Amino acid sequence: MTQLALVIDLNVCVGCSACVTSCKEWNTSGAAGPLCDTNPYDAEPTGTFFNRVQTFEVGEYPKTETVHFPKSCLHCEDPPCVPVCPTGASYKRKEDGIVLVDYDKCIGCKYCTWACPYGAREIDEQQKVMKKCTLCVDRIYSTTLPERDRRPSCVLACPTSARLFGDVHDPDSVVSRAIRESGGYALMPEWGTQPANHYLPRRKSTITIREDQLVRADNPLKVDGKLPKPSRQEPTLDDVTSW
Amino acid sequence: MKPAFSVIFLTTLIGAGQGLFLALYTGQLYSFFDLLPAQDSRSFYAAGSILALAFLCTGLIASFFHLGHPERAWRTATQWRTSWLSREVIVLPAFMGMVFLYGTAHWFDWRTPLFELPGSRAVDATIILGALGTLLCFALFVSTAMIYACLRFLQEWHTPLTVINYILLGGSSGFVLAGAFSAVDAPQMSGFYAGWAIIITLLAFITRTASLIRNARIKPKSSMRTAIGIKHPRIVQKAQGAMGGSFNTREFFHGKSLAFMRALKPAFLVMVFFVPLALLAAAMTAPSVLLVAFIMQYIGLLAERWFFFAQANHPQNLYYQGI
Numbered sequence: 001m002t003q004l005a006l007v008i009d010l011n012v013c014v015g016c017s018a019c020v021t022s023c024k025e026w027n028t029s030g031a032a033g034p035l036c037d038t039n040p041y042d043a044e045p046t047g048t049f050f051n052r053v054q055t056f057e058v059g060e061y062p063k064t065e066t067v068h069f070p071k072s073c074l075h076c077e078d079p080p081c082v083p084v085c086p087t088g089a090s091y092k093r094k095e096d097g098i099v100l101v102d103y104d105k106c107i108g109c110k111y112c113t114w115a116c117p118y119g120a121r122e123i124d125e126q127q128k129v130m131k132k133c134t135l136c137v138d139r140i141y142s143t144t145l146p147e148r149d150r151r152p153s154c155v156l157a158c159p160t161s162a163r164l165f166g167d168v169h170d171p172d173s174v175v176s177r178a179i180r181e182s183g184g185y186a187l188m189p190e191w192g193t194q195p196a197n198h199y200l201p202r203r204k205s206t207i208t209i210r211e212d213q214l215v216r217a218d219n220p221l222k223v224d225g226k227l228p229k230p231s232r233q234e235p236t237l238d239d240v241t242s243w
Numbered sequence: 244m245k246p247a248f249s250v251i252f253l254t255t256l257i258g259a260g261q262g263l264f265l266a267l268y269t270g271q272l273y274s275f276f277d278l279l280p281a282q283d284s285r286s287f288y289a290a291g292s293i294l295a296l297a298f299l300c301t302g303l304i305a306s307f308f309h310l311g312h313p314e315r316a317w318r319t320a321t322q323w324r325t326s327w328l329s330r331e332v333i334v335l336p337a338f339m340g341m342v343f344l345y346g347t348a349h350w351f352d353w354r355t356p357l358f359e360l361p362g363s364r365a366v367d368a369t370i371i372l373g374a375l376g377t378l379l380c381f382a383l384f385v386s387t388a389m390i391y392a393c394l395r396f397l398q399e400w401h402t403p404l405t406v407i408n409y410i411l412l413g414g415s416s417g418f419v420l421a422g423a424f425s426a427v428d429a430p431q432m433s434g435f436y437a438g439w440a441i442i443i444t445l446l447a448f449i450t451r452t453a454s455l456i457r458n459a460r461i462k463p464k465s466s467m468r469t470a471i472g473i474k475h476p477r478i479v480q481k482a483q484g485a486m487g488g489s490f491n492t493r494e495f496f497h498g499k500s501l502a503f504m505r506a507l508k509p510a511f512l513v514m515v516f517f518v519p520l521a522l523l524a525a526a527m528t529a530p531s532v533l534l535v536a537f538i539m540q541y542i543g544l545l546a547e548r549w550f551f552f553a554q555a556n557h558p559q560n561l562y563y564q565g566i
Contacts, residue, residue: 046487046489049485052489054562055482056467058478084326086328088321107315114557116559119491119557119563121490123494129312187470188558190465
């Protein structure tokens with residue numbers, strides 16, 4: 001069974017919000033209608049977004065680091081928002097595991113947002129229906145877009161490739177490999193929602209260099225250039241090879 | 244959570260309506276077993292049913308103000324297999340229909356005995372309709388409360404005490420209302436209802452206090468560390484991903500100060516329990532104060548319900564530390 005998901009690399013994310021704007025651009029222009037805003041060009045702008053980038057400061061000065069944290073629907077494998085929906089507007093697709101809202105069935109009771117521990121859903125204040133990340137379902141199955149563009153908008157926009165997209169149930173997919181090899185983790189595992197989206201942790205990029213790797217052992221005088229050819233009788237470096 | 248007034252009115256109004264129906268039927272059962280004098284079908288039971296229906300209807304109307312698309316409300320009856328909200332939407336009209344039938348049967352005095360119980364007690368249509376109504380009434384209490392109690396992330400609500408409190412607070416409110424109603428309609432019944440109201444109000448006080456104590460000691464399961472998965476004790480939010488706030492910063496915060504919450508708790512305890520209990524005791528001699536008791540307790544229940552919603556701390560708030 002397929003479970004499409006995003007893997008977000010917190011080690012690489014620079015918090016530029018390109019994913020936020022490209023998500024908004026694509027999803028506000030689609031057949032499902034706009035993601036409505038209030039006061040978009042005024043004081044106190046607010047509106048509906050599928051994806052937001054938050055920033056956290058970890059640790060105490062001077063030992064701090066800034067973590068940019070893109071946050072969207074995690075497309076849980078056991079989504080708590082789906083069974084509580086009284087109309088069946090919220091559903092999880094069997095074929096690819098995407099959690100979607102049928103805007104024509106939603107009554108805007110907001111009960112699903114109470115049932116989502118991640119705060120991934122936002123009501124559209126003008127259309128009065130619940131909205132959330134669709135994993136760009138109208139993009140990834142598009143037959144008109146070129147093959148390379150059939151990925152979520154946010155993934156295509158990310159300048160540092162911090163966002164990976166694929167099937168987390170396929171052990172050979174790029175996302176499964178990233179989760180396996182880079183310590184991918186799920187958010188709030190204590191609730192048993194089994195989020196499909198994973199995050200890759202911050203990690204230090206270090207290489208270990210020993211002293212003897214900096215200095216050539218066979219060049220004690222640190223003289224660059226071709227060494228004089230030793231005679232056959234002289235001991236060699238490894239006692240085997242002959243010069 | 245941000246308390247929605249539509250839901251506060253829905254739950255308190257239908258609670259009073261349900262309690263009133265239970266009180267009427269309790270009174271009828273007492274007279275069925277010859278423990279109390281029988282009351283007039285039309286002026287007591289039918290009129291009481293109309294009053295209960297009025298509360299239920301007002302609650303139902305209030306609930307529509309919670310919906311973004313009330314015209315699609317019929318769809319909410321489809322997911323009864325999984326959703327407590329859907330179950331409530333089915334049970335509420337069913338219960339209202341049964342109260343209507345119960346009232347109608349009393350109004351037209353359909354008292355023809357259908358069969359007899361041992362001791363030559365004739366069971367008529369009103370007894371059977373009342374029993375069915377009682378079942379639906381408790382199903383409605385459970386459905387309403389389970390909407391909140393089933394959400395495991397909201398630890399303040401995820402307890403059997405939520406269900407018990409909804410039943411007992413609705414029952415208390417309804418029995419006080421029945422007392423106020425009978426003070427006007429059938430004064431010899433008001434002492435009976437006031438007595439039961441005292442018992443239910445005391446029980447409700449115990450369970451509501453128990454839930455307040457429980458909620459004061461809750462350890463949140465989620466923390467900043469599990470929310471973003473970074474294992475460090477000190478994580479400070481610097482940006483929330485929105486300039487003028489978002490749905491997430493509006494829906495999940497009550498927007499009142501800690502001092503207000505601290506003051507509201509004793510205030511609603513006084514209004515819901517102590518004032519009505521004192522008035523109920525006084526009502527043993529002067530039944531006319533029961534109406535005052537009901538109104539005071541209802542205002543207290545509005546505060547209680549507001550507090551119930553506001554107290555629930557949603558784990559998504561971890562992502563909105565700036566509020």
